[in-house]
């Protein structure tokens with residue numbers, strides 16, 4: 538039995554034994570509120586009555602701070618083992634706030650295989666703000682080290698990567714970056730695994746960045762992002778930018794996100810179990826050329842994933858052999874053909890023309906994002922139904 542309760546599953550790092558209690562109780566004490574509501578209140582008010590000019594009770598104006606948002610931010614910090622959490626209107630709004638800390642002339646070293654929108658934002662910043670990004674394959678540590686320059690201010694890791702699920706060694710990359718210059722900010726996009734399966738701050742990263750839109754919310758009905766970190770100096774700069782740029786989420790969305798986080802530790806193991814079973818099924822299918830899942834011994838960074846993570850989520854990618862990717866996707870009945878990932882419902886997509894269409898054609902080719910390359914986000918439906926859906930769609934593609 539592995540750490541996630543899968544009979545013949547790979548042995549990852551132990552799970553955080555107090556995760557469930559933190560997910561359910563952080564940031565909130567019912568008796569601190571009038572009437573002691575057990576469920577945290579949704580405070581929609583944009584403004585707060587003051588006792589005297591500039592004498593307020595902790596909140597003045599909802600862009601600068603809101604009670605519902607604060608409970609969510611504290612919970613996010615706790616789940617990552619961090620001191621501070623801040624939320625934003627989307628994952629890309631969180632990334633925009635990170636990039637906004639940089640100055641004209643600064644340099645970013647980014648993993649080459651990153652979320653399409655992240656690459657697009659970095660390239661856009663090059664045009665409008667003279668911030669130069671370099672995209673390198675950080676699974677090659679020598680290539681990464683070579684890319685660092687005295688102008689490098691930000692190192693951007695995404696692991697596992699989107700969509701080819703490469704694993705980057707957070708501890709080694711952080712060590713190399715900080716040895717080169719201790720002021721370099723090492724940020725990790727932890728969207729694919731969540732704080733339940735990976736804790737980048739414990740491996741030396743300076744900040745964790747999320748699209749909460751995916752697994753953390755898990756119900757495909759809220760768009761939101763977050764940054765979690767320990768360093769007070771960075772927290773002050775980002776809190777200033779969070780208020781100045783103003784890309785904050787609504788209190789209602791914060792309420793929904795908090796409600797979703799309460800069950801993150803219940804959802805993730807089922808995503809993992811369904812996806813691992815499907816990965817093994819696909820590996821044996823004659824119409825599948827190759828399956829990418831970090832828990833499979835065939836994955837190039839399998840050993841690293843066992844040392845760095847406590848499991849894997851519901852994401853799998855694979856190459857179809859002798860068949861049409863587009864036809865396969867249209868054949869699916871339980872899986873929906875749609876972008877995004879991390880919800881309770883299963884989704885499948887073609888990164889080539891959908892999520893990664895904005896990646897330059899030569900880079901797409903180099904990364905292996907072809908027209909036969911499929912990414913699936915395995916949801917929480919019954920395992921047998923998911924497998925028979927994939928099986929029927931493959932047989933007829």
Ligand SMILES: *Cc1c(COP(=O)(O)O)cnc(C)c1O
Nearest residue numbers: 627628629652699728748750761
């Ligand atoms: C979706 C996603 C983002 C962007 O988040 P939004 O909430 O859509 O703005 C960033 N990184 C990864 C890995 C993602 O999957």
